[in-house]
Amino acid sequence: MDYLFELNFEVRDYELDAQSVVNNATYMNYLEHTRHAFLKAIGMDFVQLHHEGIDPMVIKSELNYKRPLRSNDLFSVKINIERQGPLKILFLQDIYRGDELILEAKVWAVCVNNKSGRPIKPDAFDVHLEDYKKKV
Numbered sequence: 001m002d003y004l005f006e007l008n009f010e011v012r013d014y015e016l017d018a019q020s021v022v023n024n025a026t027y028m029n030y031l032e033h034t035r036h037a038f039l040k041a042i043g044m045d046f047v048q049l050h051h052e053g054i055d056p057m058v059i060k061s062e063l064n065y066k067r068p069l070r071s072n073d074l075f076s077v078k079i080n081i082e083r084q085g086p087l088k089i090l091f092l093q094d095i096y097r098g099d100e101l102i103l104e105a106k107v108w109a110v111c112v113n114n115k116s117g118r119p120i121k122p123d124a125f126d127v128h129l130e131d132y133k134k135k136v
Helices: 023-040 046-051 123-135
Strands: 005-010 054-065 073-082 089-099 100-113
Touching: 005 023, 023 046, 023 054, 023 073, 023 089, 023 100, 046 054
Parallel strands: none
Antiparallel strands: 005 073, 054 100, 073 089, 089 100
16 A cells, blocks of 8 residues: 555653553554644644644544554554545554554544634645645
């Protein structure tokens, strides 16, 4: 599969649990950090969006753990995007250690007006994403 974006990481010792593998909750941090880096790569900044009255929010996550990561493992988080209707964005995120699939994730998000709390159509996201796709 071709991906729109990829970010590399290294497992740090404090991310491990008692079984010496990455704690399951830590994978959510990897996924979130990669989504934020992706937004920057397409010309959007998560914090700046908030100041503009837009808060991208996760509404649902599905994670399918395949293999564990361990201390000092080098791995990458890769992203694809699907629009699901006018409001929802589906982030398809996979974590790989080399060619080995570690985790498959589906993360649904919506943009919310941070004054009213109501979902809004992410038109700016669509524009930035299309411009980014033309470059890669």
